[in-house]
Amino acid sequence: MPDLPKHYDHQAAQTRCRGLWDSLRLWHAEPPAAGEPPGRVFSIVIPPPNVTGALHLGHALNNTLQDILVRARRMQGFRTLWMPGTDHAGIATQAVVERRLLEEEKLSRHDLGREALVARIWAWKEQYEQRILGQLRDLGASCDWDRVRFTLDEQCAAAVREAFFRLFQQGLVRRGKRLVNWDTFLQTAVSDDEVFHEEVKGHFWHIRYDVIDPEAGEPESVTVATTRPETLLGDTAVAVHPDPAAALAAVEQDLRQKRAAATAKEQPAIDAALDDLAARRRDLLPRLETLTAMARAGRQVRLPLLGRAIPLVADEWAKPEMGSGCVKITPAHDPNDYDVGRRQNLPMVNILNPDGTLNAEGGPYTGLTMKKARQQVVADLEAAEQLEQIEDRLIDLAHSDRSKTPIEPYLADQWFIRMAELAQPAIDAVADERIRIVPERYAKGYLDWLSEKRDWPVSRQLWWGHRIPIWHVAGVSEADLVAAFGDRETIAWTSDEAGGWFVCSSDESLPVDTVAGQPLERDPDVLDTWFSSALWPHSTLGWPAATPELACFYPTTTLVTSRDILTLWVARMVIMGLFDTGELPFREVSIHPKILDRYGETMSKSKGNGVDPVDVIEALGADALRFALAGMATETQDVRMPVDFQCPGCGHLVEQTTSNRTKPRIDCPKCGQAFRTQWATSEADLALPRGPAVSEKFEAGRNFSNKLWNATRFVLMSLGEKPAFPLPSLEPDSLELADRWLVSRLASVAREASAAIDEYRYAELARILYGFAWDEYCSAYLELSKSRLADPARQAQARAMLLLGLDTILRLLHPIMPFVTEEIWQHLREAAGTRRMPWDDQTAPLPESIMVAPWPAPPAAWIDEQTEKQFATFLAVVGGIREIRARQNVPPRQRVPAAIRCPAELASLLEPMRGAIESMAVVELTGLGPTAAGAADATTATAAGCDLLVDLADLVDVDAEIARLEKDNAKTAGFIKAKQAKLANEKFTARAPAEIVAGERAQLVELEERLAKGREALAALQSRQARAR
């Protein structure tokens, strides 16, 4: 047997295990050969990480959980595929590269041009894809590395074109105006999901619009208020409520209802609001009603500064309970106004250029930026005396998540996918549970979102992505198109409703550049990045080709993802999977929590609170990381992870806080040495050693690895020189109590672990195995085996049982901690390669890797509750004696006399464990049974129905023991009192189930016995104290 070092070397093991797995390609999956049955199939597609940057802890969690499922199923004999890959992440990646381009070379994308920029992004992609895949391998992810895909690779691109073409052909793609969130920095529309809101200090300007030719009794002007005065240049109406009296009444009723339910503290505020409402009814309502009538009569007001006449309209968007009751309408630059514009058939005047400056509609302000235009407009309004009031106000301003600049709502032509028809089947699939979302509660969000059936805007004004396969041609007839493309099934077209045509093709390019002499112009936009993601489960398997992979592994089994992309990604995969293949993309969705920092904020690189998983992998091992992450994957939403910087000089941990987390260098408060962080950019800082961001949470996993390693050292040392290991005898009659117990526990634990995996209870899986391996196998069984190993008659069985236990633990733990379990398994294989587990193929050699070793499947018959109970008694006795010793500070190695007084049945049970008790509790048993008597001054305790009498002689501190017993007795007396009161309650005895009442009675008896013994012991000690004086 080789000498194993005392500490597990995770780095060496990781290198060795990866080499083994890679050389055997154990992670590779093939569809069955023709005629071969597929057997049980398990497949997962990775949620492809964005090539924007390196992986963080959230990815580590996501992929650890997938790997747990994949490794377990593989061991269980499933044909198991885990499809790896990365996502091009459209806007996110382009934004990162553009920002660097600007920072480092002071160039914009327009300086570079489309082709050159895309080439730059490809270079970025290559770099980060390598980094990401390397991180996944470091993590131990057993993806099929022969099948790595990328959402923008040729196979995925073909799928994207085909899917889009089919949608187009079926009339599900439409062109339309849409108010988009315009990022003036990136000059693209961004989706709602890529927008964040931030409150900024701003103003509320009240502007007077004059009524054109007011008649007698009519107001001469209306006042509207806005936070964005420059948008008035695009105003096309002023709105008043169609029925202001009714609207006010509705608001009032609402307030009265609120007041009735309000607390006394809240009522004054509501009363004030009611007073205000009454004042409005009195002072403002007549004027509003006049305005409503004027609106109905088609009257107009004059737009300040530009002098344009715009209509008064009656629309419910105007709120009579707020401000002047009138509101300006800018349909092309405000989402609410856009809706009003559609309802009222108003012109929509776009005043913006894509770069955020004003276009020709801005009149004298043309060419100014929005910011400058605002200053100028305000100054001019003031000069024209049309500004009535300026209020300070906090404004909720939308910002682009990518460029961090304010968003301008902007009207633009976009491509949409109609959801009315597509959404329903995806709703049904979850509603009738053909797709199961775990935990279930997340299904609601999915269903609510889909049920809105909002059309999906899929075009993005970007250069990085799948270019929309649509060309435009004008000035030709349909007959010309038929002549040009009529015989091609891969080309379809539709009218642009302005005399031209949109031509869509599933081929990469059209066969011709012109139709009837007219040029075909390709749409410059690319598709929303989620479009290719939506195809991921089937595109990666080769769709639209009918590949063997698609036939075997699609639909996939499970999708593992975090909750925030349930709609953006999961729902769309269901939609497109069904549309393209007619089948669901997966059966179950396992949703896991997000990892937050110590303040409860989500981790992100930009905040600086992230952790690079590789830091943890290098410092403590991939298994430590995986164990901790699995342990955190409970059903709760958030997991907080306080992070520390580890000083590379002295190892001291420096708390990561909001104040230091973005610093490029930190001075260690302990050793004074400076170290760098991920933010270091200056040469001086980069020269410093790196202080990795870690968390103590990972140490438990590292310690656990080491525990397993050392348990293995013990087992290997115990095997002796010439190991030959048949299966241990498992005949119940031939087994000692400890063996029956181990076998029973192995069976229980294997079943619990399997169930936890089936139900995606990752944290429970980790906890079960940790507790069993550490507290039961190592602390109890392994300790017990020590005396047996010294006994030639019992040695062989003990060795075999130790191996059975260790091998089973390793296999159950392998999905969570693949490296340490493999490393150990290889050592065991070398030392005891002839062994077989009951669930192994008895005729074949032991598998080459634990990765493909059969999953433990102990029969239910092994579970023996009686034995487990008996064993618990034994452990309780040992614990009780240890407690006495510890309390009295008995030197750990000093053997003391002890007796156990207990009923005969317990005694006969404990008798075979006599030696074990003596060694584990370091005592010499002087008596065991109903009449066992301890020394006169023995220190006592009770445990599991046994009186433990430990003779500590002079070792005992009488005064301290008296004090402790008094406290203990008082506590017991308190419990007794509470129990008696409970049992005296007739309602309890009458209504509670009989077994509960009986249980309470039994406990009362036990407590009373304990108190009697405690008092007896106290009396003995007191007389001893008296004697001593």
Next chain:
RNA sequence: GGGCAGCUAGCUCAGUUGGUUAGAGCGCCACGUUCACACCGUGGAGGUCACAGGUUCGAAUCCUGUGCUGCCCA
């Protein structure tokens, strides 16, 4: 504004259909380098289960409300 969660030991979290004296890891205290492991062992201290009501013989658990935190959607 609507929806979904969370609030349990100093920290991070478990706690199954309501039922003994509410658990784990880390941290803390005491003792111990012993022969698998000090990345260890043995023992201990530490909780009004956010708050207020309610249902019940009995509530961390079920119901209602409040507060704070997070996320999603408008």
